[in-house]
Amino acid sequence: MQMGHMPLPEALRAQLQQLVTTNAVLLFMKGNRSAPACGFSAQVIKILDEVVPDYETVNVLADPVLRDGIKEFSSWPTIPQLYIKGQFVGGCDIVKEMFASGELHKLVEGAVPPPSPPTITLTEGAASAIKAAASDVEGEVLRLEVSASFENELFFDVKKEGDFVVEVAGISILVDRATARRADGTTIDFVDGPKGAGFKIENPREPARVRSLSAKELARLLDAGEIAELYDVRPEVERKRASIARARPLDDEGLARLEGLPKDTPIVFQCHHGVRSRAAADEAIRAGFTRVYNLEGGIEAWSHDVDPTVPRY
Amino acid sequence: MSDHPTDFKGSINEAIASSIVGLIPDAKVEVSGGGGHFSIVVVSPVFAGKSTLESQRLVYGAITHLMKGDLAPVHAVDSLKTKVP
Numbered sequence: 001m002q003m004g005h006m007p008l009p010e011a012l013r014a015q016l017q018q019l020v021t022t023n024a025v026l027l028f029m030k031g032n033r034s035a036p037a038c039g040f041s042a043q044v045i046k047i048l049d050e051v052v053p054d055y056e057t058v059n060v061l062a063d064p065v066l067r068d069g070i071k072e073f074s075s076w077p078t079i080p081q082l083y084i085k086g087q088f089v090g091g092c093d094i095v096k097e098m099f100a101s102g103e104l105h106k107l108v109e110g111a112v113p114p115p116s117p118p119t120i121t122l123t124e125g126a127a128s129a130i131k132a133a134a135s136d137v138e139g140e141v142l143r144l145e146v147s148a149s150f151e152n153e154l155f156f157d158v159k160k161e162g163d164f165v166v167e168v169a170g171i172s173i174l175v176d177r178a179t180a181r182r183a184d185g186t187t188i189d190f191v192d193g194p195k196g197a198g199f200k201i202e203n204p205r206e207p208a209r210v211r212s213l214s215a216k217e218l219a220r221l222l223d224a225g226e227i228a229e230l231y232d233v234r235p236e237v238e239r240k241r242a243s244i245a246r247a248r249p250l251d252d253e254g255l256a257r258l259e260g261l262p263k264d265t266p267i268v269f270q271c272h273h274g275v276r277s278r279a280a281a282d283e284a285i286r287a288g289f290t291r292v293y294n295l296e297g298g299i300e301a302w303s304h305d306v307d308p309t310v311p312r313y
Numbered sequence: 314m315s316d317h318p319t320d321f322k323g324s325i326n327e328a329i330a331s332s333i334v335g336l337i338p339d340a341k342v343e344v345s346g347g348g349g350h351f352s353i354v355v356v357s358p359v360f361a362g363k364s365t366l367e368s369q370r371l372v373y374g375a376i377t378h379l380m381k382g383d384l385a386p387v388h389a390v391d392s393l394k395t396k397v398p
Binding site for chain 1: 366389390
């Protein structure tokens with residue numbers, strides 16, 4: 001065999017072994033669930049989303065050692081790689097084949113424990129807003145639904161078969177079984193801000209994705225010191241025409257700084273209109289950053305809404 | 314077909330086929346594709362009684378050296394079929 005001309009260090013082997021045994025369904029992939037960085041990984045994500053309500057992914061692009069290590073570990077030269085209950089299942093081809101034959105469903109059913117009622121937290125504000133709304137509806141109960149792509153919905157509904165009823169602060173919340181796997185640890189808050197009142201749902205299981213920031217929100221977060229890392233992705237010729245004073249250029253120096261930041265640092269990307277910066281933000285998510293923002297409308301919006309002394313071009 | 318740079322000299326298709334035959338001497342190998350992406354069909358009695366995973370792992374084992382590194386001649390195997398004659 002040609003395999004194994006690079007022996008796997010014992011520590012890395014142990015780390016991988018622990019990963020695949022502690023996660024019932026684990027996919028080694030390029031990118032993550034919401035932003036796969038390769039067509040083969042995307043195909044497997046699509047299948048898993050359909051078959052299994054909850055699974056973990058490891059982004060091999062964030063760690064070259066892991067990327068090479070998993071290939072040795074599995075004796076398999078390509079990514080993605082699917083593990084179920086510690087057993088290597090295969091790559092994209094095999095997963096597709098097993099999905100078509102129904103074999104994958106059986107494997108997953110045996111591996112994933114049945115769901116249990118999730119823990120949901122309601123803030124005081126949310127509890128009173130729900131009680132006020134509930135007085136208008138009869139015979140229906142609040143339902144929380146979390147989709148496979150982690151979009152949340154909160155509405156009044158009747159109880160259906162298989163639903164869990166979670167009691168929090170004197171309020172009953174219906175949760176279907178797929179949601180139950182996704183919603184554990186969710187906090188429901190009620191916020192009344194300048195953009196109107198509404199529920200704010202925070203789910204710690206939600207995979208990282210790029211969030212949008214308006215120029216005004218960015219200005220507020222910068223002033224409040226909540227965000228300190230703002231990167232301008234435009235080339236020098238554009239930066240000379242107009243720049244946001246607090247932005248760092250994403251040149252070699254900026255990239256080196258970015259690479260050294262803890263992965264949970266809030267990071268904002270900015271360009272002219274917000275398109276190029278979104279691509280950079282997607283890249284940052286793939287690199288493993290969890291709190292990534294895009295300045296919507298770019299420096300144009302900044303000049304229009306925050307600082308009119310910044311020239312527009 | 315996408316393009317992936319490589320420093321490999323010579324026919325990649327032939328290199329894939331000969332590497333597989335090197336490991337599975339009785340195999341009939343068909344390789345198609347290019348630009349780093351390849352489709353491979355391998356027919357050999359050696360796959361009898363083996364699962365898809367075991368069969369594919371055997372073939373991948375023969376061509377791993379062509380898939381290593383950023384300039385690897387084989388960027389991806391789009392399709393790998395293993396059959397018993």
